[in-house]
Amino acid sequence: MRQQPKDDVQAAHVEGLPSEKVITSGDIATQLVDIFNQSNITPEQDNQCLRRIDLVLMPVMFLSFAVQYLDKACLTSAALFGIVEDLDLYQVSSIGGTFTVSTQRYGYCSLIFYWGYLIGLLPGVYFAQRFPLGKYVAIVMFLWGGVTVCTVAVDSYHGLLAQRFFLGVTEAGIAPAFSLITAMWYKRREQPLRFAIWFSATGISVLVGSLIFYGIGHIQGRLPAWRYQFMVIGCFSSVWGVCLWFLLPDSPLTAFFLSRDMRVVAVERMRQEQIGIENKRVKWDQVREAFEDPKTYFCVVMLFAINLANGAASGFGSIIVQSFGFTTLRTILLLSVAGVFVFVFTLSTGLISVFWRNARCYSAMFCCLPVIAGAVMIWRSDWQTTKAVSLWGFFMLPVFAGTQVMILSLVAANTAGHTKKAVTSGLVWASYSTSNGVAPLLVKTQETASHYPSAFIPIIAMMSLVFILLGIYRVYIFSLNEKRDSVRLVDRDEAVRTGFLDITDRENENFRYQA
Template sequence: MPEDQAKSHDEANDHIENTHDISKTADAAVLSSVAEERSCLRRLDLWLLPFILFTYALQYTDKVILNGASQFGIVQDLHLYEIKGYDPKTHQPVQDLHRFSLATLIFYWGYLAGVLPAAFLAQKLLLGKFLSATVVLWGAVTMLTVMVSSYPGFMVQRFFLGVCESGAGPGLSLMIAMFWKRDEQPLRYAVWYVSNGIGGFVGPMLVYGIGHIHGGLRPWKYQYLILGAVTVAWGVLMVFILPDNPRSARFLKQRERDVAVARIQSEQLSEENKTVKLHQIVEALKDPKTWLTVMSTFCIHFVNGAVSGFGAIIVRSFGYGQFKSVLLTGCAGLYLLVMLIIAGIAGSYIRHSRTYIWCLVEAPVIVGAALIWNVSWTSERSAALAGFFLLSTFAPAYTMLLSLVGSNTGGYTKKVFMMGLVWSVYCISNGVAPLFVQTTEAAEQYPSMFKAVIVTASISVCCPLLMRVYLVRENKKRDQNSGLAFTHSNTAGDLTDKENLHFRYAL
C-alpha cells in the first residue's frame, strides 16, 4: 500500500509539472489536438508576454529613477541629506543620507497602503482596463515630480507614487494565473521578472543620458518628465490591446478562446469570479503555507529594499566614478536577466524543481553580502563588485515563490487575497530594509545592512525546503484519503485548493 500511495503521489505531481505533453491536461470535450493547444499557447505568449514584460520594466525604471537622480543633483536640490559634522582630515562636511533613505522607504509604505484594495479592485473590475489605468496614473505621478521643490513635498509624491503603482504586481500575477497553466507559469513569471533585468540595465543608461540634457530644468527633472511621459503613453496603448480575460482576448479566434478557457479549467483552477467570498479569505489565513509564504517574501525582498535605492551610491563607494557607477549598476541588471532566464527555464522543464531552484538561487545572496562587507573596497573592489552582482539573485527566487502561489492556490478570492498579501509583505520588507542603511557606516562598509541581509537570506534558503516538506505531506494525505491521483473535474464551483480533493500541489 505505501508503494501504491507513493506511486500515486508521483503520478499526480508528474501530471502537474509535465511541460512536454500539453495534451495530458486538456479537456477532451474542447481540445481536439495537441497542435491546437500549442497554437493557442503561442498566441498568448506572443501577445501578452511583451505587454507584461514592458509594463513591469517601466515600473522598475520609474521606481529606480531616484537611484540615478541621486547622481544628478536631486539630493542637494530637495535637501535629502543632513550635515552631521565635518571630517577632521579634509574639513569637508559629512552628509547623513537618512532623508534619502526615508524617501526610498516611503514609496513602499504607499504601495502597502494601496496593494490590498488594488488587489480586490482587480477582482471586481475589468482586469485589463484596471491595469491600463494603473499604468497611466503612476506615469502621471512620475511626471509631477518636476513640480516638487522641497523634502516634505517629495515625501508626499513618493507615497502617492507607491499607491498608484500598487495595482501592477497583483494585477499581473492574476493575469498569469488566468491565462497560463501551472507548469507553464514559472517561465512566464521569469519573463515578467526579466523586465527587472532590462529595467536595471537599460534604465540607468537612459537616466544617465537624459541627465545630460541642458535646458531650463535641472537634469533630474528631465529624467522624471521624459520617462513618466513614456509610461503614460504605454498605459493608453494598453487600453486598446490588453484583454480582461481569455474570453475577451481579441487577438484569439473564438475557438482559441474556448481552448484558452478549457486549459485553465483542466488544471483544477477557478476561472475569474467577481464575487468576493469571505470564507476563502478565512481559509487563506488559516493555511500554514500562507505564513511560510509571508516569511519567505519578507526575507527574499529584504536585500532589494536595502540596496535598490542605494545601488549607485554603494558602487561609487568602491572607488568608481559617476558614469562608471551608473554603468556597473546597469550591468548588474544584465546579470540578473541571465539568471532569471536560466531559473525560469529550469522551473518549467525540470519536474518538481521550483522549491529547489528557489533555495539554490537565494544562496548567492549570502555570499554576495559577505563579500561586500568583508573585502577591502580599495584593494579588492572587483571582489566587492562581484558581491554586488550576486545580490541580484533574490529575484529568481521570488519568481519561483510567485509561481508556487499561483499554482497552489485554488479559489479565485483566495488567489486574489494571497497575491495581495504577498505584495503587501513585499512592501513591508522593502519599506523596513532602508532603515538598516546607515550612510555614516560607509567607512565600515555598512555592517548593519549586510548583517541583516545575511540573516534574512539564510532564512530564505530554509523556507522553500520547509514548504516542500509540507506540500509533499499534503499531497500524500490526499492520495491516502481519496485513493485518487490528479484527475479532471468541473471548476465552475470556484473551489479552493483545500475544498477540491482532486487538487495536488506543485513542488
Template structure:
C-alpha cells in the first residue's frame, strides 16, 4: 500500500522522463530490505534528488535573457530583438491595473481557465491512479511500478514529436496539433472503459494511449503565451491558467472511487468527457482567434497582400515601435493571434 501511494504521488508531480525514471526507481526501491518501509526510502531518495536539483536551478538558471551570464551582450540583444515579430513586448515590472481589468473582460481568459481544468482533470486522476490501473492488469505491485517506464517514455516521445511538428509547420497550426494529439487519449480512454479485463495487452496499450494529452497541454501553454500581450495582463493570464491546472488536478482523483477498482469506470468517464470538452473549447478558441485576425487584416488593409507586402506596409506603420511597448494584444493592432 505504502509503495503504491509513494509511486502515485511521484507521478502526480513528475514530467514524462520523471515518470519513466520514477517507475524504474520505484521498482528498485521496492526491493530494499531495511529498517524502514520501502515507501519511506522512496520519499527520502527522490526528495533528496529533488532538493539537490532545486539548488542547482536556483544558482544557475537566469530569470530573463538579460541576466543570463552565459550569453554575450550581442546575444542578449538578439533575444530581445526576436520579440519584435510576435509583438508581445518586453518584460515590464510596473503593475498596470487596466491590463488586469482588460484581462477580466477578455473571453480568452475564461477559455484558458477551462482548458487548464479539463486538460488536467485527467492528469489528476491518471497520475494518481495509473499504477493501480496497471496493477489491475498485471496483478503485481512492483511490476505495475516498473511498467510506468514505457508510459513515461511514450509521453516524452509524444511531446518531442509535437514540438518538432509545430516547429516544422508554419504558424496557425497549433490548435490543429492539439486536436491531433488528443485523438489517442480519447481512443485510449474509451478502450480502458470498454476493453474486457481479460485482454491484458489491449488494456495496457489503451493505458499507454492516455499519455499524449501532455503534448496537447504543452501546445496549449504555448497558445496562451503567444496570444496575450502586455506584461501585467500576461502575468494575470498565467495565474488563471495555473488556477485551472490546480483545479483539474485537485478534482481528478475524486472521480476514482475505491469501490470501482481496478477499472474505475467513473474516473475513466471523467477522462473521456474532459477530452471531449477540450476539443470543443479548442475549436471555439481557434474560431475566435482566426476571426479577430481577419478583422484586423481588413482594418489595416492587409487583405490580399503577400507576406512581403504586409511586412513593408508594417514598417511604415510603426510596427517596430509597438513591438517593444508594453501594449496589450487588444491595444496593439499590429498584434496577430497564433492559432
C-alpha cells in the first residue's frame, strides 16, 4: 500500500471535535472517520443521508446553474430586442450590387465570453481546490451578477466585447466547482443522475428564461428593452450569490443540514468509492498524471467536438429560428420548446445510467444521433415548404447536452486524487470553452439562403466522431479493468484503508473504472 508523505498533516476543525487533535491524512474526510472510528454504516443510514443531501444540494445547484445560463442566454434574447442595431453589431456590404448583412460582430461578442471563460479557468480551478467550495461559488456568483449589470452602461461594440470577456472570466469557476462538489458528495453510481439534474437546469433556463426575457423586453422605460434584461438578471444573480454563502456547504464536514453523526455517514459512504472527498494541498505529481492519462484526452476531444453544436443551438439560436420565417414572439416561444428537449433528454440519460450499470457510454452515444439527424434536417430541408422539418431539426440540436453530461460523469467517476480531479475537470471545461469560442464563427448569416453549411457540416462530422470515440473509450476502460483483475482482485479490507489516502486511480490497485 502506498505510504502517505510525512508532511501531509492536517488539523481537525470540525464542529464538535477537539481542535488540538492532529492527524496524518491524505483527505479531510479522515478528520471525521478516524476520530469517531466508524467504518460501517447501515443501508438505512446511507439512504437517509442521501435524501438529506439531495434535498439541499440539488435545488441549490440546479437554480445556480440555471441563473448562470440565463446570464449567457441573455445576449441571444437581446438580439431580438435591438442590441444588434443599438451597438452596431452588424455590417452591411455590397458585392456586385447585392447588399448583404453580416452579424459577424455579434458572433464575436458571443464567442469572446468563452475566451474569457478559458482565461478564468486556471485561477478558477486553483481557487476551487484551495478555498472553501461553497464560499468560493457564492463569491463568484455575486461578482458575475455585477458584471452582468454593467452591460446596461455599454454603448458600443468594443464596450460589449470587454464586458462579455470579463463575464466569462468571472463565471469560469462555477462548472469545475460543481463537478468537484458532485464527486465530493455522491457515490460514483449516483453521480450521473446528479450531474444530469444540475446540468438540466440549462433546459429549464431556456424554457422559463425565454418567457422572462420576452416579458422584460416589453418594459416601457427610458432605456432600451434589452438593457432591462441584463439589469434584472444581473441583480438576481448577485442576490442569489449572497444566499449561496449560507446555503451551499463547503464539504460534508461543515454541512449545516447534517447532524454530527450524519456527517460521519456522509463521509463514510464515500470510502469504498476510492476517489476521496477533498484535499487542499496541491500535489504536482497528480497534475503531471492528469496530463499523461489517455482518458483525459478522450474527454477533452469529445467535449470540444460536442460543443460545436452549441454555436447554432444557443449562440445563434434566435437568428436561425427566425430565418425559418417566424416572428419575434413565435421565435422566443419556440426557443423555450428547445429547452424542454434539453431537460428531458439530460434527465433521461441520468436516470438510465443510475439503473443500468455501465450505461453511460451507451446513453451518450444515443444522444449523438438526434443531433446528427437534426443538423441534416436543417441543412437539407426546404424552409419554405417544410418549415416543420427544419424546426424539429433545431429542437434536436440541444440534445447534445445529454452526451455532455455523461462525459462529465465519466470524468468524475474515473478520476481519483483531488488535485488530479481538479486539473482534469479544468481541462475538460477548457475544451468546452474553446469549442464554444470557435463555434459562433461557423454560423455565417451570409449563408442563410444555403442553410448554414459552414455550421451544420462540421456539427454532423464532430458528433459522428464523438459517437466513435465513446465506443473506443468504453473498450479502453474495460481493458484497464481486465488488466487489473488479471493481477489481483479488489481487496475490500485494503480498500477501506486506501479510500481516503488521496491517491490517484492509477496508483490505487483497488480502483475500478466505470463506463
